[in-house]
Amino acid sequence: xxxxxxxxxxxxxxxxxxxxxxxxxxxxxxxxxxxxxxxxxxxxxxxxxxxxxxxxxxxxxxxxxxxxxxxxxxxxxxxxxxxxxxxxxxxxxxxxxxxxxxxxxxxxxxxxxxxxxxxxxxxxxxxxxxxxxxxxxxxxxxxxxxxxxxxxxxxxxxxxxxxxxxxxxxxxxxxxxxxxxxxxxxxxxxxxxxxxxxxxxxxxxxxxxxxxxxxxxxxxxxxxxxxxxxxxxxxxxxxxxxxxxxxxxxxxxxxxxxxxxxxxxxxxxxxxxxxxxxxxxxxxxxxxxxxxxxxxx
Amino acid sequence: xxxxxxxxxxxxxxxxxxxxxxxxxxxxxxxxxxxxxxxxxxxxxxxxxxxxxxxxxxxxxxxxxxxxxxxxxxxxxxxxxxxxxxxxxxxxxxxxxxxxxxxxxxxxxxxxxxxxxxxxxxxxxxxxxxxxxxxxxxxxxxxxxxxxxxxxxxxxxxxxxxxxxxxxxxxxxxxxxxxxxxxxxxxxxxxxxxxxxxxxxxxxxxxxxxxxxxxxxxxxxxxxxxxxxxxxxxxxxxxxxxxxxxxxxxxxxxxxxxxxxxxxxxxxxxxxxxxxxxxxxxxxxxxxxxxxxxxxx
Numbered sequence: 001x002x003x004x005x006x007x008x009x010x011x012x013x014x015x016x017x018x019x020x021x022x023x024x025x026x027x028x029x030x031x032x033x034x035x036x037x038x039x040x041x042x043x044x045x046x047x048x049x050x051x052x053x054x055x056x057x058x059x060x061x062x063x064x065x066x067x068x069x070x071x072x073x074x075x076x077x078x079x080x081x082x083x084x085x086x087x088x089x090x091x092x093x094x095x096x097x098x099x100x101x102x103x104x105x106x107x108x109x110x111x112x113x114x115x116x117x118x119x120x121x122x123x124x125x126x127x128x129x130x131x132x133x134x135x136x137x138x139x140x141x142x143x144x145x146x147x148x149x150x151x152x153x154x155x156x157x158x159x160x161x162x163x164x165x166x167x168x169x170x171x172x173x174x175x176x177x178x179x180x181x182x183x184x185x186x187x188x189x190x191x192x193x194x195x196x197x198x199x200x201x202x203x204x205x206x207x208x209x210x211x212x213x214x215x216x217x218x219x220x221x222x223x224x225x226x227x228x229x230x231x232x233x234x235x236x237x238x239x240x241x242x243x244x245x246x247x248x249x250x251x252x253x254x255x256x257x258x259x260x261x262x263x264x265x266x267x268x269x270x271x272x273x274x275x276x277x278x279x280x281x282x283x284x285x286x287x288x289x290x291x292x293x294x295x296x297x
Numbered sequence: 298x299x300x301x302x303x304x305x306x307x308x309x310x311x312x313x314x315x316x317x318x319x320x321x322x323x324x325x326x327x328x329x330x331x332x333x334x335x336x337x338x339x340x341x342x343x344x345x346x347x348x349x350x351x352x353x354x355x356x357x358x359x360x361x362x363x364x365x366x367x368x369x370x371x372x373x374x375x376x377x378x379x380x381x382x383x384x385x386x387x388x389x390x391x392x393x394x395x396x397x398x399x400x401x402x403x404x405x406x407x408x409x410x411x412x413x414x415x416x417x418x419x420x421x422x423x424x425x426x427x428x429x430x431x432x433x434x435x436x437x438x439x440x441x442x443x444x445x446x447x448x449x450x451x452x453x454x455x456x457x458x459x460x461x462x463x464x465x466x467x468x469x470x471x472x473x474x475x476x477x478x479x480x481x482x483x484x485x486x487x488x489x490x491x492x493x494x495x496x497x498x499x500x501x502x503x504x505x506x507x508x509x510x511x512x513x514x515x516x517x518x519x520x521x522x523x524x525x526x527x528x529x530x531x532x533x534x535x536x537x538x539x540x541x542x543x544x545x546x547x548x549x550x551x552x553x554x555x556x557x558x559x560x561x562x563x564x565x566x567x568x569x570x571x572x573x574x575x576x577x578x579x580x581x582x583x584x585x586x587x588x589x590x591x592x593x594x
Contacts, residue, residue, distance in 0.1 A: 005485065187519045188302065188561040215509070215553045215590040219516035222484045249590060256512045264485040293512040293546060 005225055008267045011254060012046040012207065012233045013039055015282075017082055018251055019239035021051070021058050023286060029063045031285070033070055038278045039236065040077055043270035044254075046231075048101070051082035052091040068095035078139070084115065089129050092138075099139035102129045103179065106161050107150035110181070114145070119160075123167055130171035141207065142168040143177035148193065149184030158196050166200045175205040175231070180220070183213025183249070187223040194227035207231035210252045212238060212291065217252035218260055225266075232257060237279045237290030253292035255279055302522055305564045308551060309343040309504065309530045310336055312579075314379055315548055316536035318348070318355050320583060326360045328582070330367055335575045336533065337374055340567035341551075343528075345398070348379035349388040365392035375436070381412065386426050389435075396436035399426045400476065403458050404447035407478070411442070416457075420464055427468035438504065439465040440474035445490065446481030455493050463497045472502040472528070477517070480510020480546070484520035491524035504528035507549045509535060509588065514549035515557055522563075529554060534576045534587030550589035552576055 016035065020027055036047055049071065055062035064081070073079060080099040083089045092100055104122040105111040111119045126142065133140045146153075147161045165176055178197065185193075197206060208229050210217050221232060238253030258270050276295045283290045290296075313332065317324055333344055346368065352359035361378070370376060377396040380386045389397055401419040402408040408416045423439065430437045443450075444458045462473055475494065482490075494503060505526050507514045518529055535550030555567045573592040580587045587593075 184560075186557055186560040187516075212512070213590065213594070214556060215512075215515050215550070216557060218512050219484075219519045219557070222516045223519065253512070259511055260483055260513060260516070263481075263483040293510065297510070 004228075005264070006230050006266060008230070008269075009225070009261055010046060010231045011044060011257065011268060011270065012048060012080070012231055013044045013236065013254060014048045014209075014233050014251060015039075015236040015239055015254070017048040017051050017061075018209075018233075019235040019237070020286075021060050022241060023060060023239075025286075026060060026062075029066050029070065032063070032067055035278075035282065036071055040074065042274040042278060043268070045076060045269065046078045046080065048080045048082065048233075049097075051084060052088035053082075053084050065091065065095055068097060073098075080139075080141070083129060083133070085125070086129065086132075089133060092133075093136045097138065099141070100133050101141045101143060101177065102126050102133065102173070103143040103145050103177070104164065105145040105150075105181070106156045106164060107146040107153045109152040110146050110150050113152075119164070123164060126168060127171045130168065130173050134172070140173040141175040141177045142171070142173035143179050143209065144168075145179045145181040147178040148180045148189060149182055151182040151184070158193055161193065162196050162200045165197060169201055169204060175207055176201050177207045177209055177233070179209035179233075180211055181209075183211035183217075185210065185220050186216055187219045190220045190223040191227065194224060194229065198228065205231065207233065209233040211241070212249050212252050213241075218256065221252065221257060221260065236275065236292075237283055237295065238292040239286070239290055249291045253279075253290070253295075255292050255294050259294045301525075302561070303527050303563060305527070305566075306522070306558055307343060307528045308341060308554065308565060308567065309345060309377070309528055310341045310533065310551060311345045311506070311530050311548055312336075312533040312536055312551070314345040314348050314358075315506075315530075316532040316534070317583075318357050319538060320357060320536075322583075323357060323359075326363050326367065329360070329364055332575075332579065333368055337371065339571040339575060340565070342373060342566065343375040343377065345377045345379065345530075346394075348381060349385035350379075350381050362388065362392055365394060370395075377436075377438070380426060380430070382422070383426065383429075386430060390430075390433045394435065396438070397430050398438045398440060398474065399423050399430065399470070400440040400442050400474070401461065402442040402447075402478070403453045403461060404443040404450045406449040407443050407447050410449075416461070420461060423465060424468045427465070427470050431469070437470040438472040438474045439468070439470035440476050440506065441465075442476045442478040444475040445477040445486060446479055448479040448481070455490055458490065459493050459497045462494060466498055466501060472504055473498050474504045474506055474530070476506035476530075477508055478506075480508035480514075482507065482517050483513055484516045487517045487520040488524065491521060491526065495525065502528065504530065506530040508538070509546050509549050510538075515553065518549065518554060518557065531555075533572065533589075534580055534592065535589040536583070536587055546588045550576075550587070550592075552589050552591050556591045
């Protein structure tokens with residue numbers, strides 16, 4: 001699939017999960033519902049609504065059940081949740097969540113800090129969770145965090161990533177997602193990783209979750225477009241960021257990604273002006289400057 | 298030259314010219330000299346020292362003569378100045394400037410605003426200036442501003458750019474520089490422009506002057522690396538920006554570019570830690586946050 005620039009790309013909006021999870025001020029459920037509706041009005045068709053996580057660790061996600069019970073579920077929108085363990089999946093099943101993300105980390109240190117499990121234990125658990133979610137009728141994206149490097153461990157060997165993925169695909173998730181959790185990917189590495197991952201996943205859908213920590217987010221998108229990636233996680237305003245990397249910038253910004261894709265003649269189905277307006281409104285609501293660029297020209 | 302990723306890249310540091318030209322507080326000549334020496338200590342070997350411009354328009358450049366008279370001229374460093382018209386070149390000749398940049402704009406509106414000349418008039422003048430500078434023994438880079446789009450006019454046809462360049466090369470400059478003055482280039486366009494420019498310039502050196510206005514600076518660097526570009530203008534801290542685009546971010550940041558190139562195994566000859574330290578010092582001196590990312594992790 002190399003060097004074929006796609007005509008269409010889908011964005012998976014994570015501002016409600018990755019974006020706000022580190023914001024100290026708790027956003028009321030009603031505001032989250034308004035934001036979801038606005039994002040859909042702007043044309044987004046994949047929304048990560050929340051993660052099912054212990055609210056002691058991520059207080060912003062404490063209203064997950066309430067939120068899922070209150071949102072309108074439009075037919076042409078994919079509403080997704082991030083799952084962290086079996087209890088988390090049970091909560092999602094209870095809320096009739098139609099689509100989940102199940103991730104493990106390629107870094108031992110990060111795996112222990114994030115899930116209190118070794119990579120090998122997390123891998124076994126992820127496979128069980130994918131199978132259970134599928135049995136419950138859910139769509140599933142299975143992913144590898146820190147697939148391009150780790151803030152604690154530095155470089156992560158590609159074989160470690162492809163090995164994990166070859167295990168995950170046996171459970172037949174609908175999509176494999178590579179996450180650059182620490183924002184360490186560069187486009188030359190992206191080329192190499194995607195080539196090797198493609199050999200493992202065949203024609204399965206591959207998506208990317210990128211952070212713009214070092215200014216390389218859109219360079220990585222550009223390279224990935226040439227290797228069959230058609231789904232990218234983005235966060236409105238570029239909000240988000242790892243709590244373990246002080247000063248780190250957030251996810252790649254939805255508006256900056258839409259702008260790039262539009263300029264390159266690629267359809268995204270999103271009204272950029274509408275999105276910029278909503279981003280600026282939400283920035284005002286949150287009360288700090290977002291890192292997105294095209295909304296601040 | 299497509300798809301051959303280079304082993305080595307040279308950065309042309311513009312913080313002293315493009316970087317500070319819009320800063321209201323005048324930086325003393327002695328501080329500029331210190332900064333030049335620090336940049337060289339970090340490994341930079343091409344420094345744009347100043348522009349010779351009417352100080353009424355750019356007060357920050359009023360000390361150009363004084364600065365050129367006072368700087369140490371090391372043998373392995375290329376010291377360059379930006380030239381704007383014949384008087385400007387005469388001033389540079391008077392200062393024994395060894396290398397100059399001579400630019401015209403591909404946009405009629407910008408050309409009139411920037412130089413009070415039509416593109417056609419500016420083209421004729423540029424050719425005369427290149428020849429005069431060469432006769433004076435200077436190295437010359439000739440460039441086209443707004444080669445990838447114009448904040449006033451929008452898209453600029455590639456033929457307009459290649460046509461200007463085919464005229465400039467007749468005067469035999471040492472290097473052709475394409476400037477994305479308005480920060481509007483995208484990597485798909487970069488590929489197309491560089492392919493067509495290459496047909497006009499043959500094996501002449503092509504360099505790029507990029508801004509990160511819309512977050513695409515390093516994506517454009519990555520694409521350009523695969524099309525024979527080995528020299529990039531960068532500004533420490535990412536300082537810089539067009540006075541006509543409110544809120545616009547600056548030039549691509551030297552430290553972010555060095556970081557990307559290092560991560561991809563490309564030699565730049567620059568000590569990244571040293572550069573980050575200097576950038577943070579200068580940021581403190583200027584008193585506002587610079588847009589560079591790797592210096593703020």
